[in-house]
Amino acid sequence: MPAYKNNLEVLIKQDTKQGMGLIDHEQTDTFHMWKFRGGSTTIYEENSVYFESNDTKSNKKILLKVNKQTNQYEIILSVTQPTFIVVKDIKSSSGSEYPIVVNSIIRLGRVEYRVFEERNIQMEILHAPIKHQDCQQINDINKIYQCRFCFMEGNQSRDQLFLTNICKCAGNSQAVHLECMRYWVDSNITREETQFGLSLKWKKQHECTICKESLPIRVQFENEYFDLFTLERPELQYILVENVNREKNVCCEIYLIHALLQDNIKLGRGFQCDIKAQDITVSRHHATIKLSKSNFVIEDNKSRFGTLVSINQKCEIDCAACGFQIGKLLINLNQQDQILKGAPSTQHKLTQLPQISKQLEEDEPQMDDDSFQLENK
Numbered sequence: 001m002p003a004y005k006n007n008l009e010v011l012i013k014q015d016t017k018q019g020m021g022l023i024d025h026e027q028t029d030t031f032h033m034w035k036f037r038g039g040s041t042t043i044y045e046e047n048s049v050y051f052e053s054n055d056t057k058s059n060k061k062i063l064l065k066v067n068k069q070t071n072q073y074e075i076i077l078s079v080t081q082p083t084f085i086v087v088k089d090i091k092s093s094s095g096s097e098y099p100i101v102v103n104s105i106i107r108l109g110r111v112e113y114r115v116f117e118e119r120n121i122q123m124e125i126l127h128a129p130i131k132h133q134d135c136q137q138i139n140d141i142n143k144i145y146q147c148r149f150c151f152m153e154g155n156q157s158r159d160q161l162f163l164t165n166i167c168k169c170a171g172n173s174q175a176v177h178l179e180c181m182r183y184w185v186d187s188n189i190t191r192e193e194t195q196f197g198l199s200l201k202w203k204k205q206h207e208c209t210i211c212k213e214s215l216p217i218r219v220q221f222e223n224e225y226f227d228l229f230t231l232e233r234p235e236l237q238y239i240l241v242e243n244v245n246r247e248k249n250v251c252c253e254i255y256l257i258h259a260l261l262q263d264n265i266k267l268g269r270g271f272q273c274d275i276k277a278q279d280i281t282v283s284r285h286h287a288t289i290k291l292s293k294s295n296f297v298i299e300d301n302k303s304r305f306g307t308l309v310s311i312n313q314k315c316e317i318d319c320a321a322c323g324f325q326i327g328k329l330l331i332n333l334n335q336q337d338q339i340l341k342g343a344p345s346t347q348h349k350l351t352q353l354p355q356i357s358k359q360l361e362e363d364e365p366q367m368d369d370d371s372f373q374l375e376n377k
């Protein structure tokens with residue numbers, strides 16, 4: 001049993017500047033700061049002030065709860081905002097890296113990537129949940145649909161799937177064959193083989209040409225997932241990542257990253273990067289994706305606005321220090337003596353209150369972090 005510090009240091013910093021809704025990680029010294037030390041403790045927020053208490057205060061909003069257990073700290077984050085791990089603040093025996101798995105949302109400045117599919121080391125394929133239930137389960141099997149592309153008619157069936165409400169088009173132009181749609185979407189994609197797998201890039205916005213509604217990239221029918229584009233999966237461990245245009249909430253790029261990647265994958269604005277993001281809030285070489293102990297992980301490369309990964313429901317980090325970003329707040333947890341003495345690090349078991357994980361699944365994280373006014377909550 002590793003010896004561990006009785007007191008976990010909790011540091012809360014608040015960025016009060018208005019701006020793009022991003023936190024400039026090079027400026028955090030100027031932020032408002034609160035510091036707490038405690039074994040088991042709860043930190044409450046009241047307006048924009050944080051205070052610590054060992055008593056339960058049911059009328060106050062919990063920001064963070066630390067439960068000291070036999071050989072680990074359990075950390076419960078209670079917020080109504082999406083919570084992200086600040087990758088560079090992780091200090092563990094394997095450095096500062098964080099696994100990216102199905103459903104992870106990765107933010108580099110304003111640019112957002114989502115892992116929507118994963119084949120894990122056990123070769124199971126895992127899908128991120130889909131909001132678009134686009135080929136609905138059809139109760140009325142006698143209903144005849146007509147494809148708006150090829151004008152052929154038919155019933156909804158597994159071999160001849162009609163998409164029925166992927167955009168706002170109604171009436172005769174409502175239904176379209178999945179196959180016809182895929183043919184059309186493929187013609188709008190540039191494919192390129194890369195050292196890590198494959199990249200697919202949309203030439204024009206992925207939207208309906210008639211009603212201009214953003215289109216999904218996948219649909220679900222009877223618990224099965226279907227892509228609206230053609231992509232053969234390799235018979236090895238991989239992740240599928242989409243780059244989401246956050247203004248329109250539509251996919252503009254897809255990357256297949258497989259476990260035979262030849263080199264670490266550089267993400268950033270610079271021309272030397274494998275995954276390029278043309279946005280001023282992205283550093284030239286912002287982050288790196290690599291394989292670490294058979295997991296795909298991401299590392300930050302001293303980026304200005306940080307590399308953030310959403311916290312999934314099941315989240316355990318074996319580390320001596322870690323940090324979270326919630327809106328305009330940074331929360332750092334530290335037990336640095338662990339590192340200095342070289343003792344095995346204590347596990348921080350990170351869990352979330354149910355409503356948070358629910359929110360992460362249901363809601364898109366919003367960009368307008370500026371609206372995160374503590375006073376209004």
Ligand SMILES: [Zn+2]
Nearest residue numbers: 147150177180
């Ligand atoms: Zn058709």
Ligand SMILES: [Zn+2]
Nearest residue numbers: 167169208211
């Ligand atoms: Zn439409």
